[in-house]
Amino acid sequence: MLPHLKTTEDITPQSFNTPREVTLPMKMHIGKAATVSVGVGEYVGVGDIVGKADGIFSANVHASVSGRVKEILQVRLPDGSVCQGVEILSDGEHRLSGKLKVPKVSTVREFIDALFASGIVGLGGAGFPTHIKYDVGQRKFDTLIINSAECEPYITSDTHMARDCLEDVSFAIRTVCSLYGDINVIIACEKKNFMERWCREICGHVGCTLKVLSTRYPQGAEKVLIYNTVGRTVPLGALPIDAGCIVSNLSTVAEIGKYLRTGVPLVRKLVTVDGDAVLCPTVADIPIGTSVSELLEWCGGCKSKAGKILFGGPMMGVAIENTAMPILKNVNAITVFSKKSAYLPHSDMCIRCGSCLRNCPVSIDSAAVGRAVKIGDYRTAKRLGIEACIECGCCSFVCPAKISLTENNKRIKKELRAMNSSSI
Amino acid sequence: MMQMLKVSSSPHIRSRTSTDKIMMTVIISLMPCLFAGTYFFGFRALAVCLACTLGAVVCELVLCNILSHSGERDLSAVVTGLLLGLSLPVTLPIWQAVLGGMLATGLFKQALGGIGKNPVNPAIASRVVMLLSFGEMASYGFPDNIDTVSGATPLSLLRDGEVYGIGKLFFALRGGCIGETCTLAILAGFLILLLTGVISPHVTASYVGTVFLTSLFYENFDFYFALEWCLAGSVLFGAIYMVTDYVSSPTTRRGQALYGALCGFLTVVIRLYGLYPEGVSFAILLGNFAVPVIDAFVKVKVFGVEKKHV
Known part of the structure; x- marks a missing residue:
């Protein structure tokens, strides 16, 4: 049903070691953002902590290149939220931090x-x-x-x-x-x-x-x-x-x-660069925080002008708004679509074919959920199990009327969460 | 190097299916019936079908524009028109066929909200209205001599307890509507719909199965008679093209099976005890009204959600 398109399955990954600078957002995880622990002008080696986890439900952020901290700035994340970030000007040497040591783990x-x-x-x-x-x-x-x-x-x-x-x-x-x-x-x-x-x-x-x-x-x-x-x-x-x-x-x-x-913390990431606009699909081993534009440039650029760039694959990936965006810890692919593939077909009326229900891994009747919410019936939406939606995108993919069912589901889930928290 | 990028919610790809393609497949699957109808009944059959389709399409286009409904180009009006045309007798005056087509898409589709919103199958509903309005609807032509205005159709013979012959029923050597007489052509269309995945066999099987079982009871377990009940009239045509209509049938597979069984049972009951011998049309129309109830009761269990939590 879904095309594989694993063109980069058998190629040799290339290491990209020469980003001019990296931007490390303090929030590359679920939970609280880390707090910046370095100052502007400070020298950091690969693996030095630049952001300390804020409490338990958070995660440390480490320098992915060696060099001087250029700026502490506000970074816009793919989901539209903003957090603090550390921009490091790379000295190109990738010198490991002297503080790294192999952890002793016996309990x-x-x-x-x-x-x-x-x-x-x-x-x-x-x-x-x-x-x-x-x-x-x-x-x-x-x-x-x-x-x-x-x-x-x-x-x-x-x-x-x-x-x-x-x-x-x-x-x-x-x-x-x-x-x-x-x-x-x-x-x-x-x-x-x-x-x-x-x-x-x-x-x-x-x-x-x-x-x-x-x-x-x-x-x-x-x-x-x-x-x-x-x-x-x-x-x-x-x-x-x-x-x-x-x-x-x-x-x-x-x-x-x-x-x-x-003892080297999470500072690098393997990223698949593919999509119909990419000139030569690659798997790149990059320092976290490299900007999308630098990576794409290094990979050989695009065939045509990019119409849409995704963090992740086409089913669950997040479309980013510009190529200055740094690549985060949890990004495993950059998918670049041409202008032609970037636009989705117009949606028609639901013909009640039931494809969305039959192709849903958790058996949600997304069309019925949409009909219920259209008239404000959130109780029916809940009864149909909308909260169990895993947002995999199958319903939107199979819909012959090209209705953005997954998008609707995400919105309805959000609204239900807001209602639940306000009623308590 | 800033450039404009499109941003939208995932997923970012869509499958190749579309409403138009589904409708086109249905139209293609109707071609064997149309061919057979034209071959056996002559070119007047083609004229009736085309007139009906024309009425349906024109009415759809006009009303879509007036009511600003979407979907005027999705070919569904052609499907409705052809379905209705194929279930009309060949002797029907052309103007009545046009009117029937207009009625189907105008009153039973666009006036009810456009594609996807009609609670009844437009072709069936329009056929029922025509049946009650035009006397010509009950005069089935015979393939060998289309001038024969009236005569015993297999159904009336069956009701009187006579044997018609399965061979005759299978190869269109009988009276009836344009599309329903050639069982072979109908099965060819069924195969097309199944192979392209447009319909699943659930509804069709439960509908025909129920007709078979119910008539088996009535005929004191005489398999031959029960089989004739299934092949006579428009049971197969209805089972493959009418009860499978997405809009007017339940969404879940279990619901569809239930709906098929209900329609099948009603078909036999109406055939046996009804004033009109029109079992299939009336049964499906009645079944359509039961769909919201079936959909409300037959639910698929959502993965990981306990019943008592909701």
């Missing part, structure tokens, strides 16, 4: 502290602080699912991480197993050439279970993946840990391993 507490220090967040897209995920407390944790589904079109960064970071992933898996005791580690991937092969290799290396799922979007959506892998249902409003699971993206696990082995 769960130390592991959580190490994750907290590393600034690692969920790299699959959500950016959920990883140290919170692994801080299971008294809750039952028996299954670690490594999400390698990578089900969106174009995106291949996880595939490359699976191939190139075998040691890191294995080290992280072994550490988690030794700390949390008797847990079941499952690598879940789609039935695909390369990803399946690399995952099989990791499984053979470290001795964990491989679960090959059908290649069907949105296989990588957390709740879908848990259900298809271990058959457990995560109820609405609950977290995977409530079903005894932790789901981590493969890249996240690789970064955890890398930090535990080398």
